[in-house]
Amino acid sequence: MEPKRPRPRPPTSPTPAQPHSQAKVLDDDNLLCEIIVRLAFPTDLVRAALVSKRWLGHASDPAFLRRFRKLHPLRPLGFYIATTAGGTTAPRFVQMPSQHPELAAVCRRASFELDSFIWDCSNGSVITISEHVNVLMSRVYSPLFPSRSMPVVPELPPLDHVTPANYTFEKLLFREGDRSGLPYLWLLMQSIDHGYTVHVYMLQGGVWSKHTSATTEFSYLPSEPKPLLIDNKIYMAGALSRESIVLAHNTRCVAAILRGILVVDLKDSSFFTIQLPEGVEFSL
Structure with missing residues (x-):
């Protein structure tokens, strides 16, 4: 009798390769920070911070946040123009065209309506001037946080001038x-x-x-x-x-x-x- 030949084993499906490259990157804090710091918007940074305590530690580090702000400076949402309506000059906000969906969502939640003269704008705040009992009053308004009250800018103390200023x-x-x-x-x-x-x-x-x-x-x-x-x-x-x-x-x-x-x-x-x-x- 001829000895039985061993039957060939049916081919098995290949075992999926372990994501060594991903694990190598995600386990390296330096590489992980280099990836997170390149996220486009602060909202993306918040989502990354929710992944784990380790990611939160990186995303909340003051040095990391300073670098993130330097790489991703503030983007303009729009600008104010003066329009004449009903005999008064009312500032009207014009949104920047072709906004990124993240920025467009911010504009929808904000409130840009104003009924006072705009003196200046800076870092998301608008300085307005209005007359109250024959006195000019300056207020600071944050369109991105419309629920906040408009703090009044205290009036400067008078200066004593020996020589009138030109x-x-x-x-x-x-x-x-x-x-x-x-x-x-x-x-x-x-x-x-x-x-x-x-x-x-x-x-x-x-x-x-x-x-x-x-x-x-x-x-x-x-x-x-x-x-x-x-x-x-x-x-x-x-x-x-x-x-x-x-x-x-x-x-x-x-x-x-x-x-x-x-x-x-x-x-x-x-x-x-x-x-x-x-x-x-x-x-x-």
């Missing part, structure tokens, strides 16, 4: 990343003779207190210098000199050529200028 400019400034809904700094700039004096007030506990004052000699600043607060410095475009310009029909005028940026350092109450690159200028 020019006065004031502006509410918000520190980047401040979510309190209240203005952080009030910039008051005055021109007396040939110099500029800048007073910076800080709002603390609902009371304004002078933070710093500094004086500098500067050739010219525009009537609306559009100051920008970054960290502890205030940046404003300015002119380093005035030049004579020939207009049509040989008409001459003296114009200021903006060739520099005036910087107010709040740490040591000092000024310094940044020269614009050669060939870069802005004429008024």
Whole structure:
């Protein structure tokens, strides 16, 4: 008798490969943070934080959040325009076209209707001015949080001037990343003779207190210098000199050529200028 030959075993379905590459990535905290930090929106970051306590620890780390904000700066939702309705000027909000679904959902939940004059907008807050008993009143409104009350900006204390100012400019400034809904700094700039004096007030506990004052000699600043607060410095475009310009029909005028940026350092109450690159200028 011939020995029985072993029957060949039927082929078995291949065992699915273990996701070693995924496990290797997800178990590596450095690689995991590199993936999470590239999520497009804060809402995506919240969803990632719900995965596990480990993911929550990464997503809530202050250093990680600072990097996330740097990689994903705030995106504009829209802008206000002044329209005339019923004899009064009412600001109307215009949403940015082709919004991402995440941003469109934010706009649907917000309330952008206002009945007061808009003085400024910054970091999701709108500063409005309205007249109340013959007194101008400033309020801060957060369209993204319409249920919050509109805090009233306390009035600045009067300044004593020995010499009348030739020019006065004031502006509410918000520190980047401040979510309190209240203005952080009030910039008051005055021109007396040939110099500029800048007073910076800080709002603390609902009371304004002078933070710093500094004086500098500067050739010219525009009537609306559009100051920008970054960290502890205030940046404003300015002119380093005035030049004579020939207009049509040989008409001459003296114009200021903006060739520099005036910087107010709040740490040591000092000024310094940044020269614009050669060939870069802005004429008024």
